[in-house]
Amino acid sequence: MPRHSFVDESGKKWTACCECDRGGNGAAKDKCSCGWKSKRWNGLGCFIGTEIKENP
Numbered sequence: 001m002p003r004h005s006f007v008d009e010s011g012k013k014w015t016a017c018c019e020c021d022r023g024g025n026g027a028a029k030d031k032c033s034c035g036w037k038s039k040r041w042n043g044l045g046c047f048i049g050t051e052i053k054e055n056p
Contacts, residue, residue: 004041005051015049016041026052 004016017023017035024039035044 005045012047014045014047015051016045017049018042018044019051020045020049021052022049 003019005014005019007013017032017038018025018041020026020032020035021028022030022032023035024037032046032049034046035049038044
């Protein structure tokens with residue numbers, strides 16, 4: 001799976017909606033109003049999202 005999230009030059013984490021726990025692929029109960037239906041990369045993301053936790 002391609003990774004679209006990154007850390008910018010000032011050290012802040014930017015999380016793509018499709019890789020966010022509150023996005024379309026995430027399991028969070030509280031979904032984001034912007035990315036709740038983003039299942040594939042569409043250019044959306046933010047600096048306050050949290051990445052989906054991978055199962056070991």
